[in-house]
Amino acid sequence: MGRAIGSVVVGYVVMAVVIMISFTLAWLALGADGSFEPGTYEVSAVCIVMSIVVGLLAAMLGGFVCSAVAKRATPPKVLAAIVLVLGLGLAIPELSGDQVPAERPAEVSMTEANTNAEQPVWLALLNPLIGAVGVLAGARLKNRSQGGSLPA
Numbered sequence: 001m002g003r004a005i006g007s008v009v010v011g012y013v014v015m016a017v018v019i020m021i022s023f024t025l026a027w028l029a030l031g032a033d034g035s036f037e038p039g040t041y042e043v044s045a046v047c048i049v050m051s052i053v054v055g056l057l058a059a060m061l062g063g064f065v066c067s068a069v070a071k072r073a074t075p076p077k078v079l080a081a082i083v084l085v086l087g088l089g090l091a092i093p094e095l096s097g098d099q100v101p102a103e104r105p106a107e108v109s110m111t112e113a114n115t116n117a118e119q120p121v122w123l124a125l126l127n128p129l130i131g132a133v134g135v136l137a138g139a140r141l142k143n144r145s146q147g148g149s150l151p152a
Contacts, residue, residue: 064141
C-alpha cells in the first residue's frame with residue numbers, strides 16, 4: 001500500500017517539477033511579449049501550444065515514473081484520476097467569466113505573469129484531460145518496456 005501511495009506522490013511531483021522548469025525556461029526565453037498578447041495578460045498562441053505539449057509530456061513522464069515505482073497497474077490510474085479532478089477543480093474559476101481583462105504593463109515579473117495570466121476556457125478544460133490521458137499513456141509505455149502486463 002505504501003509503495004502505491006508513494007508512486008502516485010512521486011509521479012505527481014515529477015509532473016509538477018517538469019512543468020515548473022519548462023514554464024520558467026519558456027518565460028526566460030519568451031518574456032512577457034512572447035508569452036502574452038500585446039498589452040494584455042491573454043496567453044499567446046505560442047504559450048497555448050507549449051502548454052499542451054509540455055502538459056502531455058510531463059503527464060507521460062509522471063505516469064511512466066508512477067508505474068515504474070508502483071510495479072502495479074492501479075496507481076497510475078489513481079494518478080490520472082487525481083490529475084483530472086484537481087485540474088477540473090482549478091478550471092472552475094476560468095468558467096465564471098467574471099474576470100476583467102487587465103492591462104499589462106511593459107515590465108512584468110514572472111510572479112505577476114503567473115497570477116494574472118488569462119487562458120482560454122477551452123484550454124483550462126482541456127489541460128486536465130490531456131494530463132489524465134498522458135499519465136495513462138506514460139504508464140502504458142512503461143508497461144510495454146517491461147514486455148508484459150502489470151498486476152492490478
